[in-house]
Amino acid sequence: MNASNASNATNATNAVNGNDTxxxxxxxxxxxxxxxxxxxxxxxxLARTMDAPLTAAHVHPPPWPTPGPGAVDAEWVAYLRGQADEALRRAAARLGELGVPERAVDLRVHAHRSSGRGLLQVAAEAGAGLIVAGSAPRGRRGRVAIGSTADQLLHGSPVPVMLAPRGYAAHPPKRFARMTVAYWRHRDGEGPLTAAAALADRLGVELRLLTLVLRPPGLAAKFRVPGGVLDRQLAQAEEDLRYAAGMFGGGTPVERLTAVGTDIAKTLGTVDMLHGEVLACLSSREGPLRKVFLGETSGKIVRAAPCPVLLLPRGAAAPTVGEKAQVR
Structure with a gap:
């Protein structure tokens, strides 16, 4: 399969029009x-479970912005292309081992000074509805560390972004088991929640709604006062979860869970997570509409999650099949 930039125009057309599933x-x-x-x-x-088309992209630095001697520029460009082509050959081979044949994968090379922004441009060209990236290498195993690439995706992607925790490839699940949505009720939250439910349906898993309630500073669990601040927080959380679950009508009941703790990481650590779990998180209400925007709370959840994390754009469901996200 040709991974050169010259094939991108044809690949983009096939990516949008070739999705029959x-x-x-x-x-x-x-x-x-x-x-x-x-x-x-x-x-x-994801691709196997949803029978979804898959694009693998490698973003490399562009040539020097200031032209130099012709031979030097040509050698540098040839080097970049060679490295990119080799990377995608490795990707195609690994995907084949994972059950995705090379003929089913659209391979793309893209030049951009920023890997995250480059991926957003590829997503727009390919009509992607979901972007997947790995954890920064400095993070702990089993957790997500947000590096520069993920940071750019999580502050401006017009489509959902899913991050794999470090070491995920060592023991990947055979199938997805459940999707848990870290939910807090706010304006513009219904669209992303609907998008999460739609993705859970495609993955063939049940949906669970989770709200984390943080105990007020200085309030020990044994000194909990009936009818006090914490009880009021819990009552509001239960009401919000009932409201969210009610959005899905009278179909399969949606599990609701409230977890109480002193901080987000410790509280999330008390919640059972299955092998094959996906934790979905809403974007910050302070971010731009129809974009992923990682806020303070969602950032803490991402870093504490022991499973892949899905970040959903604020105020909008995922783009429909073939719809191109607009990236500038």
Missing amino acids: GAPRVLVGYSPDERGDDALALAAL
């Missing part, structure tokens, strides 16, 4: 290292 196109950003392998493992599981 109705599933959103999955775009995975690949680098030839551990985080790239983690991202491929998650993207392959």
